[in-house]
Amino acid sequence: MASDSALEGTIDKILGQTESNILSGLDSALSESKQSLDDSVITLEQEYDQIISNGKKEADKIEKQIIGSSDIESRNKKLTTVEESIDKVFTKAIEEISNADRSGDYSNLIKSLLDESTKILGTTEITVFTNSKDKDVVQSTLSQYPGAELSSETIDCLGGVKVKSKDGAMTFDNTIDAKIERLKPLIRKDIATQFGVGN
Amino acid sequence: MSAEGGVQYSKIAEIKGPLVVVDDVSNAAFDELVEIETNEGERRLGKVLEVGNGKAIVQVFEGTTGLSISGTNAKFVGKVMEMPVSREVLGRVFDGLGRPKDGLPDPIADQFIDINGEPMNPEQREYPKDFIQTGVSVIDGMITLVRGQKLPIFSGSGMSHNLVAAQIARQASVIGKQDDFAVVFAAIGVQYSEAEYFRRSLEESGALKRSVLFLNTADDPAIERIITPRVALTVAEYLAFELGMHVLVILTDMTNYAEALREISAAREEVPGRKGYPGYLYTDLSTIYERAGKLNGKKGSVTQVPILSMPSDDITHPIPDLTGYITEGQVVLGRDLFRQGVYPPVNILMSLSRLMKDGIGEGSTRADHGEVSNQVYDAYSRAQEVRALAGIVGKAGLTEIDLKYMDVGDAFEKEFLSQATDENRTIEETLGILWKIVSKLPKNEITKIKDKYIDQYYKEQ
Incomplete structure (x- = not known):
């Protein structure tokens, strides 16, 4: 009997120790898992914030791309439309200039063009070229310029004159076409302003 | 006109x-x-x-x-020669002579401006001191760019300077203010693929609408390259001083510009200077670089980042040498870092922004910026010495503190210097990484930062 009770006592002791070991193991596992959960909450929150912030950055980038390209596209369309309108204005103006009446003040214009040309070339020893429509007006004005002569060759232009020094070294294009070409950027600006573009 | x-x-x-x-x-x-x-x-x-x-x-x-x-x-x-300018030039692509290259008509000009510009009256100049955020950590954190500064990038053949240039052009901004910001990009003698890369890069990032591109490709006549930086700067000056914008001008590659200058000089049979470049190379370069700045009473500014590739990586070559005399510091790209695959491969020990001290700190970036930057400079410099020592005695011969500095050097290159080409870091993020690197050192090694900042930002690792 005595040995049975000693055995039972030992078994109880072992069971008790095992139970307390298991319980303490469970406790530490619980606290470890709690700790690990707490830690992972912080990491998770950091990662969550990182993902959100990256997502925001990416969204901002895409938004900028979309807005930027559509802004550019609409601006380009506006530029093309304005340019088409400017071209139409030029075409109409050129048509009107080419059909303009050659009488009255036109001879004064030719004279001022010849004055300007001879001044720039520094000589009146020149050959003058013009179109077939202006030949008579130019011929009648040339008498005022000693040494100047009208070429029998005509040039294709809206009006005005092209002068060449007699030695052939210098040429000055003072046709209406050349004047329009020289002033085109300024005229374009004026036309565009009429359409409400530019300053 | x-x-x-x-x-x-x-x-x-x-x-x-x-x-x-x-x-x-x-x-x-x-x-x-x-x-x-x-x-x-x-x-x-x-x-x-x-x-x-x-x-x-x-x-x-x-x-x-x-x-x-x-x-x-x-x-x-x-x-x-005049350049027609107006607000409409923004978002446009021109060739090296300022003619449209994007299939659109000439811009409707508000003004026609002489491309040679007018020299800035020194008395009218305002000292540059406002920070520009490029989104590139190494520049923002350690070689800070300020509005009105001229800060060149010294690179070498085949290195990633064009990627850096395009990244700066895409990302650069003025933080905390609603002021208009624009980028004028002049590509001088670059390959067609590079020119296309710049254009696509700005288009895709949506930055093109605030940019003006001047593209002179390698197959364009070399002589055009003389004009390209001048038309670009003319547009920049108009945007800055007439429209009040803050303009960043990127000129790449100024070496091609100098080559074109040499070509003309040789054709004119002028007496050659160093390496055949004309004796007036310094004067000529200064007529470009000195067009950066801020003017009293004017809202805008012109900031320049000229990029030049040094022949044979030689920093004593006349082009970087003379450039360095005129500009306010330099960003040097290192061949070793480039070979290691580090992007951007900026060698900070050879780089410097002379105006940085006035553009950082409380009110512009953060109060601790200067000190943390100096500490990292110091630590990286020590890391380089330790690396050299390790090459002789081996890692086993190093002390514990030496090994810590080696770690700092590695972390600096991997975490701070290395950055993706589309990664736009804020100044806060940049300073955060700098502190992470500093925190790898024991506190007693931190000698350049005030205690109050150490208490606030240092996180022992």
């Missing part, structure tokens, strides 16, 4: 390299624009380099290939 000028001369005495000598010229002016007309009616632009004794020497921007003495005419336009 006027309707005057326009005399055409037909006596061409000589064609020599990019130069045309016109005879019997009576009324030409220095720098006057000239239209060269070929036999076939093709028109090329040029400018007068010299006049006298009835002759004019004309530099033809588009080259003289195909020109012959007979049949070529030179029309002196009566004005210097």
